[in-house]
Amino acid sequence: MKNCLKKNFANPSSLYKNAFDSSLIIENARNTISKELNVQSNEIFFTGSASESNNWIIKSVFEKEFPNKKRIASSPIEHPAVIETLEYLRTKGAEIVYLNVDKFGFIDKEDAKQKINNDTMLVCCMIANNEIGTIQDVNYFAEIAHKEKAFFFSDCVQGFGKININLKEFNVDFASFSGHKIGGPKGIGIAYIKSGININPLIHGGHQENGNRAGTESIHNIAGFSKAVEILSKEKQNNSQTEDLRNFLIDEILKLNKEFFSNTPKKQSIPNTASITFSGYLNSVILAMFDFYGISVSAGSACNTQENKPSHVLKSIGLTDEQARNTVRFSLSNNTSFKDIKTVIKKLSNYFDDKSEGILLLSPSEINENIIVDPDIFILDVRFENERKNQAGISGSHEIVFFSFRKFFKLIPKNKKVLVICQAGINSPIVAYYLRKKGIKQVSFLMTGLWGLKKTNPGLLERITGKNITKLVISE
Numbered sequence: 001m002k003n004c005l006k007k008n009f010a011n012p013s014s015l016y017k018n019a020f021d022s023s024l025i026i027e028n029a030r031n032t033i034s035k036e037l038n039v040q041s042n043e044i045f046f047t048g049s050a051s052e053s054n055n056w057i058i059k060s061v062f063e064k065e066f067p068n069k070k071r072i073a074s075s076p077i078e079h080p081a082v083i084e085t086l087e088y089l090r091t092k093g094a095e096i097v098y099l100n101v102d103k104f105g106f107i108d109k110e111d112a113k114q115k116i117n118n119d120t121m122l123v124c125c126m127i128a129n130n131e132i133g134t135i136q137d138v139n140y141f142a143e144i145a146h147k148e149k150a151f152f153f154s155d156c157v158q159g160f161g162k163i164n165i166n167l168k169e170f171n172v173d174f175a176s177f178s179g180h181k182i183g184g185p186k187g188i189g190i191a192y193i194k195s196g197i198n199i200n201p202l203i204h205g206g207h208q209e210n211g212n213r214a215g216t217e218s219i220h221n222i223a224g225f226s227k228a229v230e231i232l233s234k235e236k237q238n239n240s241q242t243e244d245l246r247n248f249l250i251d252e253i254l255k256l257n258k259e260f261f262s263n264t265p266k267k268q269s270i271p272n273t274a275s276i277t278f279s280g281y282l283n284s285v286i287l288a289m290f291d292f293y294g295i296s297v298s299a300g301s302a303c304n305t306q307e308n309k310p311s312h313v314l315k316s317i318g319l320t321d322e323q324a325r326n327t328v329r330f331s332l333s334n335n336t337s338f339k340d341i342k343t344v345i346k347k348l349s350n351y352f353d354d355k356s357e358g359i360l361l362l363s364p365s366e367i368n369e370n371i372i373v374d375p376d377i378f379i380l381d382v383r384f385e386n387e388r389k390n391q392a393g394i395s396g397s398h399e400i401v402f403f404s405f406r407k408f409f410k411l412i413p414k415n416k417k418v419l420v421i422c423q424a425g426i427n428s429p430i431v432a433y434y435l436r437k438k439g440i441k442q443v444s445f446l447m448t449g450l451w452g453l454k455k456t457n458p459g460l461l462e463r464i465t466g467k468n469i470t471k472l473v474i475s476e
């Protein structure tokens with residue numbers, strides 16, 4: 001990638017030697033990737049992300065087939081770049097049907113036979129789920145789709161590098177991939193479009209990507225994606241070790257409390273993912289604890305942080321809102337060691353054993369007018385600037401920059417009760433946990449944040465906001 005930025009600066013569309021070198025990098029990358037996926041190189045199209053590929057494929061099939069056919073069938077646990085595109089097409093007249101899934105997210109095969117009919121233009125079924133890791137039997141669903149003369153699309157983002165992806169054997173018409181999910185760069189994706197299928201260009205205005213996606217190519221990202229593919233094809237043999245570690249992690253966590261459960265099936269799942277529901281424990285606080293120790297885990301998908309919506313994947317497999325908010329996703333890599341896993345388990349068991357680890361959780365109903373006049377409470381607002389523009393902060397609060405909250409520690413009074421507030425109750429636990437571990441005796445955070453308070457008690461929010469707000473500044 002560095003070489004591309006430094007040496008291959010020439011635009012691949014031009015007609016001189018340096019430009020030919022740039023073109024060659026793109027075509028070599030296309031060959032490397034197509035070989036790995038067992039398809040022809042003219043079936044691989046570079047895009048800016050898998051989200052872009054998903055949008056392009058789904059919207060193009062709709063443009064091609066609607067109104068002759070109206071139905072699109074999909075699993076309900078697809079990535080938002082699929083689900084939200086489908087919901088958009090519903091507003092344009094498409095009939096969107098979701099297939100039933102079981103508690104691990106496996107699609108009900110009988111339901112698929114019922115719902116995929118001759119009015120179906122497209123079936124969307126991801127190869128592996130990004131939150132729970134479940135691998136679908138894509139061949140089975142592709143066969144049903146093709147029997148009904150529907151196209152079949154598989155979002156393969158999470159499967160690439162983790163399981164064998166042989167697109168010829170999968171018999172898919174369309175597939176999508178993302179660079180950063182295999183250790184490559186961000187901002188580069190692939191759309192696989194089976195040869196012989198014509199769909200409308202994604203971006204008009206140039207000949208790039210065979211006239212389908214106008215715009216000068218991101219050569220360094222394409223080269224980086226290709227390099228990542230080369231590396232992963234050598235490293236695939238380590239996946240079974242990762243899977244053993246993942247299974248050990250699940251087993252050990254479930255031993256901590258009999259109410260905890262795994263949403264990831266140990267068989268038929270990608271080896272690196274474990275989704276665990278810690279019944280009774282808010283995932284945002286578990287995340288905060290891990291973050292304090294430099295361990296990075298996720299709650300559901302990285303989306304929906306503005307409104308603290310429970311994950312649609314976890315809801316679809318039958319979890320309640322509360323169980324979804326008790327769920328944490330662990331992602332391993334082939335570099336994760338046994339020692340790493342032991343550390344994670346140790347941190348968790350300390351966390352559940354030691355009540356002094358605790359930060360207090362305030363629900364919106366526990367907030368009242370007194371908090372703005374109580375001299376013992378120090379209100380710390382960690383929202384982002386754009387959120388502050390849309391909603392004034394709590395009167396008497398102190399604003400800091402969330403991303404550098406550690407630097408503000410010296411400005412926080414150590415003898416007061418600190419109440420941390422954010423937009424939706426997702427970022428505040430991270431700050432609250434940090435303050436507690438650094439020695440502040442009583443720290444709380446507002447669950448669901450100002451967004452939650454606005455929803456439950458807008459009148460109160462109006463009465464307690466907008467006055468005497470201090471922006472804290474750190475002198476470097």
Ligand code: PLP
Pocket residue numbers: 048049050051052079081126128129130155157158177178179180187188189
């Ligand atoms: N599809 C799945 C299953 C994913 O996990 C992701 C990323 O998290 C995407 C699509 C979107 O990929 P990108 O970030 O390249 O848009």
